[in-house]
Amino acid sequence: MSDVIAYKVNGVVVDTQSYDGNGGEEILFDNSKEALDVIRHSCAHLMAAAIKELYPNAKFFVGPAIEDGFYYDMRVMGNGGEKLGEADLELIEKKMKELALAKTDIVKLNSTKAEVAAKYASDDLKQEVLKRIPDGVVSLYSQGNFEDICRGPHVPNTIFTRFFKLTRIAGAYLGGDENREMLTRIYGTAYADKESLKEHIRIIEEAKKRDHRKLGAEMKFFTFDDDIGVGLPIWLPNGARLRSKLEHKLYKTHRLRGYEPVRGPEILKSDAWKISGHYANYKENMYFTVIDEQEYGIKPMNCVGHIKVYQSDIRSYRDLPLKFFEYGVVHRHEKSGVLHGLFRVREFTQDDAHIFCMPSQIKENVYEILSFVDTLMSAFGFSYEMEISTKPAKAVGDDEVWEIATKALKDALDEKGLKYGIDEGGGAFYGPKIDIKITDALKRKWQCGTIQVDFNLPKRFDLGYIDENNERKQPVMLHRAIMGSFERFIGILLEHTAGELPFWIAPTQVVIIPIADEHLAYAKEVHSLLLELGVDSEISSKNETLNKKIRTAEKQRVPMIIVLGDNEVASRGVALRDRRAREQKDMNLDEFLSFIKVKLNEVNI
CATH class of the missing domain: 3.40.50.800 (Anticodon-binding domain)
Incomplete structure (x- = not known):
């Protein structure tokens, strides 16, 4: 059997079932990113096939490959009507191994959306999947007795999915909508060889020992209390000491780098959020209340408060750049299903800063921020990489303005000879950004800090400065957080150091x-x-x-x-x-x- 599991044609991965034999670059059965994506996607289907044999009542929603593995969302109960739990994973793995070693070909079938809808008329989850697919040709993949709607790509034979491990079972709302039913989600991972899988399992076991929730309880750093509310951490004396030391050290460093401390209110009239665009583009993530018949929004970000600091005085080109920083407490309405220790909470504190500068000063200030990032990450022993996130589907501002802002970030990194990736559509709604992704002791990647170039908010709030010709000009606003949030950073640091803090x-x-x-x-x-x-x-x-x-x-x-x-x-x-x-x-x-x-x-x- 050939080791070719797919092809890359004009930058797009095409499986062997779809390849027409023209101009393709071979993707071999190995641990390259392209190969792992195909292997893991196929392994999700292998898991679903095994579950269908063990629990014939199971119905399946979606099963994508993700950064370090795969998952499948499904409606499934044990044959006695009980919910599946961690103990059932071993049985599923055993059946998966049997199916993988059967060396069954994976077959692709193209059909029309109407035909597929009729075929699965009694399967409401398949109908939900079809709603998300445009009209036209719909592809299905089958292996043995199992078939599912899927765009692929997949490996040609189940033997390529034999090195796998199921890692955990969780709940997930249908389509990510917390108003809909909770499905069962099973996570797993897969590799092209036994040694890589074994190393991954070792890291998983080590990660369990380093879990910041476990360490936080042992070391008496923080706690959560349902009487207070989910996603709202309570900092105990030990944790508060740690935060205080970090804050004090960073305060001095900010001052030495020319930042001025400021503080904005934590609740602002909704009118301000309408001007900023948060009301139209971020409202579902915010909390609102009514005071004296006026709607207010609790801040999810600190930028509007810092804009008001800028507007508190007449600004000259001689004043720029102006650098404001704040340890700003923010609140975001995160769905309960995604809350996770300190990594995902509803209240957190950002090491937030905003730099107001002339367009000609963008690069030098981005360089200063990158220097700050490098100094801080080196202090904690983190390596890191950068990624530029571009305009999302839901955004404010003209395409031309976005292109100028995105080019400014790319130019800054290019001129410094710094490598970066591109995350198309991953920017904030008001501007593109550089995401700082750190790598911890277990080689896991975490997104922490950001650097954002914003022409939109200065325009929406009519910010200005007087230039050397006594003319009014619009400044550029740089949004900057290095750690991202104290909560998330401390959680990562605890796992990175296994609690052995500096x-x-x-x-x-x-x-x-x-x-x-x-x-x-x-x-x-x-x-x-x-x-x-x-x-x-x-x-x-x-x-x-x-x-x-x-x-x-x-x-x-x-x-x-x-x-x-x-x-x-x-x-x-x-x-x-x-x-x-x-x-x-x-x-x-x-x-x-x-x-x-x-x-x-x-x-x-």
Whole structure:
């Protein structure tokens, strides 16, 4: 059997079932992106075929390939009428393996939409799929007894889908509409060889250990409470300390880079959101209320408040660029099905900034932001890549303005020789953007920061400045967030470090363990000296054994532990256990405090 699973014709992947033999570049059975997309899409159908054999009552909606695997949405119950759960995945996998090794050809059939609609007249989910397909030719793919509506592409034979793993089961609203029924969604992944699959499974298991929700509970960082509301994190003292340190460090860095702190209100009249375009283009993601018969919207973004700061004074070209920043609390109406720990919440805080500048200043300010990004990501050990997102279907402003803004971003990256991808249609409704995508310790990619060029909002709010010829001109507005949000970034950082946070932002940096009561006075003195340096420490004075106190501190992933006994009190020293360096050493108190000062400043952002 040939290793060719598809072809690439004029940039489009075409499966062997559809290929006419002209001008195609072979796509082999390997782990290239194109090959994996075809393998994973086909593996989704393999899973559906297995489920149909095991649970004949199952009906299927859609089953696409996604970035790291695939999923299928379906209506399915166990043969006893029970819901499927994680325990059922093993049985499904076993049947999938059997079907894959049967080496069944995957066959494509073209038909008309009317014929397919008649064929599946009694299947309401198939009818939902057909609603999303334009009139004309409709393709179906079959393998053995299983057939489904699908545009493809697919591998030619089930043997190419044999290296797979089902990863989890979840609920998903039909078509993503939370007002419709909840379907069962099963996720999986697939590769072209056993070794790659094995490595992926290893990463999944490691990711479970690093899950920020688990670590957040263990380390007492944050919690959620249904009495308060879903998607609304409650920050406990440890988590609040971490956030505070991050905020203070970034505040100084912003000021050194010429940013001015500002603060806008968290609730604005709907009139402002109508001018900005949020009311027409983003309303479904916002919360509204009525006060004195006037509608107000809780802000989902900070840009309108910063625009009002700009409008508070007459601006000259000599004032530009003006850089405003805010740790802005925003609220967005995320659907309950997509909420996930700190990664997707309804209330979060952005490290938000807006730069108002002349068109001639766009590049230099984009460069400054990119420098800021690089400094911050390097401090946390993240590698990153960039992607330019272009005009979406739902947008404000003329095409010409969008082209100018998009070209400005491309030119800035091109002139610096920086690589980037293109996400067609992924921009904000008011302007194109550069998305910063970081890679963590498990080689997972996360979208965090953005840089957006916006000619539209300055025009809609009639912003202006006086140029060197005493004429009124319109400024450009750059939207910028580097971390994206504190919540999401902290969640990513917890999983990236497995909770072993850098010393300078660890919520508790030192645990002081006095061996006996007579050593407590010295422990309190050390605690006070550390506090004066801006170091958070805790005294472990519970009536527990020394070993248990050390284990407790290590479970909390505290970077440093100092033990104080008779020798340390007499010599005014400390017995240090450095968790990060995995070292133990004795130091006098002055040496220890000097060492701590160095650790506090080892990262310069």
